[in-house]
Amino acid sequence: MSDNSPNLRPHPDFFSHQVDESDYFFLDLKPDPEADFALACGGLEYCNLKYEINRDRFEYYGMEYIVSGACCLKLAGRKYELKAGSIFCYEPHQHHEIRNTGDVPLVKFFVDFSGREVPEIIGAPFFESTVPYQMSNLRDMHALFLLMHETGKQGGRGCQRIIRQTLELIALQARFRAVDLQDASSxxxxxxxxxxxxxxxxxxxxxxxxxxxxxxxxxxxxxxxxxxxxxxxxxxxxxxxxxxxxxxxxxxxxxxxxxxxxxxxxxxxxxxxxxxxxxxxxxxxxxxxxxxxxxxxxxxxx
CATH class of the missing domain: 1.10.10.60 (Homeodomain-like)
Known part of the structure; x- marks a missing residue:
């Protein structure tokens, strides 16, 4: 599928219906299994108070960033309480559950991608420890996810490459400027x-x-x-x-x-x-x- 594919497509069936407002983009939902990197889709979701998702056959890598609100995440057999500034990843077919908590709606960015080089692009800390992280520089992280979102919406030449390099920068930010959740609640x-x-x-x-x-x-x-x-x-x-x-x-x-x-x-x-x-x-x-x-x-x- 070309790099400049249109965004006007039906929502995939793995999207939650417990979202009050959303802004999605779609690029390559059936990527070449031999591709080094391919961004499938992404978006910004304003979830309702009953938001809950439970997946164990999701075929992409995913990265999500909490903009506001709070949620409970179950990942790799452990449960985490997340808040604004939390970021986490999951691998294809890795069971994960996300549930809105509290009285404030959850707002989050997400991107889903695939490719043989993803573990190298993202690398530590996400896939080695499989734990969420709390960012200490929320403004910078929000700007990076917004850049990916706007790039995905625009599509066109270089879109995949820009998003790939932005993901690398996000991973570097997480490696050097994140704290683990236990410290973040201290x-x-x-x-x-x-x-x-x-x-x-x-x-x-x-x-x-x-x-x-x-x-x-x-x-x-x-x-x-x-x-x-x-x-x-x-x-x-x-x-x-x-x-x-x-x-x-x-x-x-x-x-x-x-x-x-x-x-x-x-x-x-x-x-x-x-x-x-x-x-x-x-x-x-x-x-x-x-x-x-x-x-x-x-x-x-x-």
Whole structure:
């Protein structure tokens, strides 16, 4: 079947009827068994409160991502309680059950695919451990699934290749930025999510780890240990990264002096700001401004 097959087809019989609203696409429902990779279908489902699916003869690999709501998943003989940000995979003919839980409708992306190279494309952590994962970067993961969804809807040349590479990127995100479900339900992860959200919203006003810790009602030492569990940077490193990124944006506009930018992002000493900026980016603020302006087509501020 060609890469640009139309989306206008009857729904396959393996789709649930307990869905209030859906947006599906279909590409290759009868793929060549010798194909390296073939995307069959995918979609975004707004499930009703009675949503439940029970399959053991499903012929494709599947990947699903919870956008909102909660569900109970039974996979590989184990039961998991999933929430927004959970992601999981199942193999062809692997028994799995998904049931909406709670009072909020379940919303989820899914893609179904086949091919000899799927285990290599997806690989760890999904098919080696057969357990769901909780993503700590929900916005990025949602964007990747939305990209796959829109690509599948458009079809056309390169569709299969784009989706294959997006799946590889999702697998990498899960490998390096996911936490297991037990950790995701812990108080430490709740603190981590609260802290990262607070830092992202208030980084311009925050100037110490103590301020971050106070906002989360924990000690600075505890906050640092929590960050070590779930990411590869300390609270202070995250704060500094956000401040310097904003500083770069302001410098690029060319509307403020370096001293003013330093003060805006929380550095009282512009010389200290310059040292930190150069340590992170390899160039001084002055050199950064010069190089950015000289690289614009007019030779001035872009």
């Amino acid at each position: 108080g430490s992860f709740v603190t981590y999510e609260k802290a990262t959200s607070h830092i992202a919203q208030h980084y311009l006003e925050i100037n110490s780890v103590t301020q971050m810790a106070d906002a989360c009602h924990v000690s600075p030492g505890h906050l640092s240990r929590v960050f070590k569990l779930f990411c590869d940077e300390s609270p202070w490193q995250m704060l500094t990264r956000l401040k310097l990124n904003r500083a770069g944006e302001l410098l690029l506009k060319g509307e403020h002096m370096i001293k003013e930018v330093a003060g805006t992002v929380g550095f009282e000493d512009p010389y200290h700001f310059s040292r930190v900026f150069k340590k992170y980016y390899g160039v001084s603020p002055t050199r950064f401004c010069e190089s950015m302006r000289s690289s614009s087509p007019s030779g001035g501020r872009a």
